[in-house]
Amino acid sequence: MHDERRGDIRNLGAGTPLDFTSPFHNIIGKTKSPNWLGSKDANSVFAAVKMEPNDSFNLTYKFDWTKNDSTPEARVPLWNGALLSGLVALQAGDTTYGGYYQPPASSSPKRPDAVNNAFAAPGYNKSMGHVITANWQATDSIAVKNITAWRTASALGISSIMGVDGLTVTPAVIAYLGSITLAPGFTVPAYNASQAGQLIDGYVGVNYGKYSQFSDELQVTYRSRLLTLTAGALYFKSHELASGLPGSPTNFGVLVGLGALAQGNFPVYLSNLSYDTTSPFLLGNVQEKHQTTQSMAVYTQAEFHLTPKLDAVLGGRITRDKKTQTFVEGGTYDPVSQTVVGASSVTTPFKKTKPSYSIGLNYKLDYSVMVYGKYSTAYLSGGASGPLVFQPETVSSWEAGLKSDWFNHHLRFNLALYTAKYKNLQSAQSGSNVIDAACGTTGDPVSCSAYGVVVISNGNVRSRGFEAEATVAPAAGLTIGGSLAYNDTKWLNPSPQITDGGRPVAPTALPKWMAGVNAQYITPPLFGDASMLFRIDANYQGKYRNSPFLDLATHPADTASDPAQATWEYTASRWILNGRVALRDIEVGPLDAELAVWARNLTNNKDASYMLMFGAQNVNASFQQARTIGVDFIVNY
Numbered sequence: 001m002h003d004e005r006r007g008d009i010r011n012l013g014a015g016t017p018l019d020f021t022s023p024f025h026n027i028i029g030k031t032k033s034p035n036w037l038g039s040k041d042a043n044s045v046f047a048a049v050k051m052e053p054n055d056s057f058n059l060t061y062k063f064d065w066t067k068n069d070s071t072p073e074a075r076v077p078l079w080n081g082a083l084l085s086g087l088v089a090l091q092a093g094d095t096t097y098g099g100y101y102q103p104p105a106s107s108s109p110k111r112p113d114a115v116n117n118a119f120a121a122p123g124y125n126k127s128m129g130h131v132i133t134a135n136w137q138a139t140d141s142i143a144v145k146n147i148t149a150w151r152t153a154s155a156l157g158i159s160s161i162m163g164v165d166g167l168t169v170t171p172a173v174i175a176y177l178g179s180i181t182l183a184p185g186f187t188v189p190a191y192n193a194s195q196a197g198q199l200i201d202g203y204v205g206v207n208y209g210k211y212s213q214f215s216d217e218l219q220v221t222y223r224s225r226l227l228t229l230t231a232g233a234l235y236f237k238s239h240e241l242a243s244g245l246p247g248s249p250t251n252f253g254v255l256v257g258l259g260a261l262a263q264g265n266f267p268v269y270l271s272n273l274s275y276d277t278t279s280p281f282l283l284g285n286v287q288e289k290h291q292t293t294q295s296m297a298v299y300t301q302a303e304f305h306l307t308p309k310l311d312a313v314l315g316g317r318i319t320r321d322k323k324t325q326t327f328v329e330g331g332t333y334d335p336v337s338q339t340v341v342g343a344s345s346v347t348t349p350f351k352k353t354k355p356s357y358s359i360g361l362n363y364k365l366d367y368s369v370m371v372y373g374k375y376s377t378a379y380l381s382g383g384a385s386g387p388l389v390f391q392p393e394t395v396s397s398w399e400a401g402l403k404s405d406w407f408n409h410h411l412r413f414n415l416a417l418y419t420a421k422y423k424n425l426q427s428a429q430s431g432s433n434v435i436d437a438a439c440g441t442t443g444d445p446v447s448c449s450a451y452g453v454v455v456i457s458n459g460n461v462r463s464r465g466f467e468a469e470a471t472v473a474p475a476a477g478l479t480i481g482g483s484l485a486y487n488d489t490k491w492l493n494p495s496p497q498i499t500d501g502g503r504p505v506a507p508t509a510l511p512k513w514m515a516g517v518n519a520q521y522i523t524p525p526l527f528g529d530a531s532m533l534f535r536i537d538a539n540y541q542g543k544y545r546n547s548p549f550l551d552l553a554t555h556p557a558d559t560a561s562d563p564a565q566a567t568w569e570y571t572a573s574r575w576i577l578n579g580r581v582a583l584r585d586i587e588v589g590p591l592d593a594e595l596a597v598w599a600r601n602l603t604n605n606k607d608a609s610y611m612l613m614f615g616a617q618n619v620n621a622s623f624q625q626a627r628t629i630g631v632d633f634i635v636n637y
Contacts, residue, residue, distance in 0.1 A: 001045075007038030008111065008626040009074040012098035013118025013166050016199065018158075020121075020206075020281045023338045024247030027156060027208065031121050037074035038625070043067055056137040067126045072159035076115045077102045077202075078611070079619040081562055083254065084164055084202055086180070090172045097166045097199050107567045111606035111623035116166035119204040121158035128152050145219045152212045157205070161251070161452070161612075163620040164202025169195045202618065203253035205452060206244045213238035228303040236295040243288035247333070247340055250287040251452055283333035284340050287451070289386065291325040301358075313360040313374075321381035323350040329387070348384040352392055368405040374398070380426060385455035387438040388448070388497075391424040393457075412471045419464035427458035427495075432615035433548060433560065434497050447559055449615055459493040461507075477522040485514040494548075500560045504550040509610075511573070513542035522584075529585040533596075536579045543573045546611040546619075562616040571611050576624070577602040588635070596632040601625060 016033040044066035052058040080088060080102075088100055097118045103109060129151040136144045167173075174191035219232035244250035301315035324347065331343030358376035365371065380393040397420035405412050431439070431448035434456060439448035448454050465487035473479050489507050499505055520535040546568055549555065553566035582596035604627040611621045 001043070003040065003042040003044075005040055005628065007034075007036035007071055007074070008623070009037045009076075010114040011035055011037050011074075011118075011120065012101055012114050012116040013120070014098065016097050016118040018119070018121050018281070020245060020248075022245065022247050022281065022283060024283075025245060027245060028121075028158075033118050033120055034071040034122055037071055037115070037117055037120060040068055040070040042069075058135050060131075060133045062131045062133075063129070065128045067124060069122060069124050071122055072117070072120045072157060073622045074115050074117055075160045075163035075612075075620045075622060076109070076112060077163040077618060077620045078109055078568060079105065079564060080164065080202075081617040083180075084162075084617060086176055087167055087173060087200060087254070088164070090170065090176055091167055092170075092172075094168045094170070095166075096168045096197060100164070100166045105567065108572050109608050109621055109623075111608075111626070115163060117160040117163060118165040118199060119158070119160050119201050120165075123156040123158055125155035126153065141223050143221045143223075145221075147215075147217045147219075149215050150213070152210075154210045155208070156245075157207045159205055160202070161205050161620075162202040162253070162614055162618045164254075164618060165199075165204075167200035167202070169198040169200060173200070201253040203251065203449075203614065205251045206248060207250060207452075208241075208243055208245050210241045211238065226305050228305075229300070230302075231300040232298070234295070234297045234299070236293070238291075238293045240291045240293070241288065242291075244286065245281070246288075247283050247286065248281060249285040251450055252282065252285075284331050286328060286331055286340055286343055287386065288328040289325060290328070291323060291383070293381075294322045295381070296320045309364045311362040313358070313362065315359075315376075316355065316357040318353065318355045319379060319381075320353045321350070323381065323383050324348075325350075325384045327384065327386060346387070348389060350381065350383050352381060354379040354392065354394075368409070370403045371401070372403070373400040382424075382426075382457075383455075386448070386451040388434075388436060388454055388456060390426055390455050390457040393422060393424050393426045395420050395422045397421075410473045412469075414469050416467045418466070420462070422461040422463070424457045425459065425461040425491075426455050428453055428455050429498060429548075430612060430614065432613070432617070435500055435560065436497050447615055456495055456497050458491060458495045458498070461489060461491055463487060463489040477524070478520070480517075480519045482517045483515060487512060487514075498548055500549070500558070503555060503560075505548040506545060506550055508545045508548050509571075511542035511544040513540070513573075515540040525585075528587050530587070531584055533580070533582040533584055535581075536577070538575055538577050540575050541573060543570045545569065546571055547613050557616055559615055561613070565613055565616070565619055568611050568613070568619045568621075571608055574605055574607045574624070575603075576600075576605055582632075590637070592636045594632070594634040594636075596634070598630050598632065600628045602627060 011034055013033050014035040018032060019030045020028045021030065044064065046064045048060060048062045050058060050060045091100055098116045101114065101116050103112050129149065131147065131149045134146045138144055171191040174195065213236065215236040217232060217234045219230060222229040297317055297319040299317035301313065304312040306312055326345060326347045328343050328345050331340040334341050356377045356379050358374060360372060360374035362370055362372045375398050378395050382390055382392040384390065397418060399416060399418040401414065401416035403414050431451045431454050434448040434454055435446060436448055437446050439451060440446050465485065467485045469483040471479055471481040487510065489510050491505060491507060494505050516537065516539045518535065518537040520533065523532045525531050547561060547565065549561050552561055552569055553563050555561060555563065557563060578600050579602055580596055580598040582594055584594045586593040586595065601624060605624050607624050608621040609624045611619060613619050
């Protein structure tokens with residue numbers, strides 16, 4: 001399969017030279033910022049072979065390989081704090097690197113045609129997998145299955161995180177930094193000619209990772225008139241590297257530079273403030289996570305057919321997890337030995353054995369209507385995210401629902417009601433929202449912005465809601481459907497790492513309402529077996545919070561937030577419309593073919609899809625992909 005698309009937003013910083021030459025890797029050398037942001041060029045291969053020597057045994061091998069060469073999604077600045085606004089104001093229309101761009105302030109920003117992400121560079125993700133599945137029907141009532149899998153993956157992403165790119169070092173910029181209080185007791189030396197023409201990065205990220213995993217699962221199933229019993233065992237092991245480019249920092253820019261200045265490390269500050277595009281990329285000041293994970297589990301589930309209408313389901317699992325993470329940070333590059341020296345290393349072990357279970361009842365009112373209820377527990381292992389340790393997450397949940405067909409299968413209606421309580425919820429947060437002394441020694445309070453996204457233990461959380469879906473077939477070939485989901489999630493005792501001294505907070509990026517409607521019509525055969533299919537889908541996502549702080553508009557400006565950011569407290573709700581028209585079951589000799597035309601985002605919605613509040617320094621956004629039209633030609637044989 002080949003899947004290629006040009007990005008939606010033009011890059012004003014296109015062509016900026018970027019040199020990642022390094023003695024530590026050959027992953028990427030000299031490159032330049034791309035013309036378009038959000039592009040992809042993906043190729044994938046899948047193959048399978050099956051051996052079936054008799055009716056009771058078969059063996060299947062599957063292989064897949066994918067590579068996606070891409071450019072990062074555009075990051076568009078919507079607002080900047082005082083420091084960055086001061087730098088922008090001193091550019092005086094400089095276009096050395098394409099010029100800085102910020103759209104007009106709006107609580108409902110729209111996708112722009114262009115933005116400057118001068119530091120963005122082409123990246124990729126690659127993956128490959130092998131799966132061997134063996135099935136043996138030992139007797140009429142006993143079946144045995146074994147699944148062995150191995151997978152590897154790697155990824156490289158080089159992107160602007162704030163969207164504050166295209167700025168240039170000038171004498172006025174250096175004078176400005178020297179005139180403001182950056183840190184007690186430190187001053188900025190006078191401008192010198194060697195700084196001329198260097199690129200200033202607001203905040204950018206260089207992320208590289210490698211991953212491999214092996215797993216094996218053995219499963220035995222017994223079926224009789226009164227009982228269906230499944231038992232199994234699972235082994236899993238993985239190795240992961242998450243870092244910047246080997247030997248280089250993960251995130252850097254003005255903010256990281258100022259943090260280095262406050263620690264008295266001026267050479268690091270200067271090189272982080274501005275990037276000299278005529279010299280190779282910075283070396284030293286690394287952030288590397290090396291993690292090995294091993295998990296073993298045994299499980300069983302029994303379905304007791306108590307009566308022709310009533311089933312009881314009991315399940316249990318015992319999981320033993322073991323993780324070892326080594327986090328390497330800091331250091332400087334020694335050009336003589338070509339090594340990074342002085343880096344610190346912390347190893348964080350994690351080990352836990354935890355049971356979980358589920359209990360459920362299914363009752364069939366008749367052959368097409370079933371009600372059910374279930375109570376279950378689950379467990380997610382703990383670990384570390386950079387310098388932060390997070391605890392194992394557990395959840396206890398109740399679910400009850402209805403699955404039904406009515407009027408001779410002309411109407412299908414399903415409903416699920418649920419409530420769940422989480423303990424030590426593992427929450428991925430922007431590092432700029434997390435306050436913890438483990439992230440450094442500077443700032444008041446100390447934020448974890450230098451680590452990008454971190455995972456924390458966020459106390460107890462309650463979640464409840466419902467999901468409903470209905471499909472009706474009022475006439476031959478015509479189906480109309482819809483779904484509606486509501487979720488109310490509340491942080492019961494949120495972590496002090498994000499409450500910033502006790503401020504009221506609430507979950508981010510969680511819409512309360514989601515919905516969808518669809519209609520599909522398949523014509524009678526037009527010629528031979530060929531028919532036409534017409535389908536349209538509309539999907540709704542409700543608004544959700546971008547900042548965890550409920551007092552964003554009234555709280556005084558500090559490291560964590562600024563009242564001016566209240567304009568972007570929510571990402572607005574939106575509808576996205578998709579459609580497809582297909583001519584199906586076309587006879588092409590011995591083959592069966594389908595020709596289709598489809599469109600995503602038919603109305604070309606330009607709303608923001610994600611907004612990032614970067615502490616009190618910046619608000620930026622990425623946007624809904626533009627209207628995309630495609631053609632499929634599918635052959636079945």
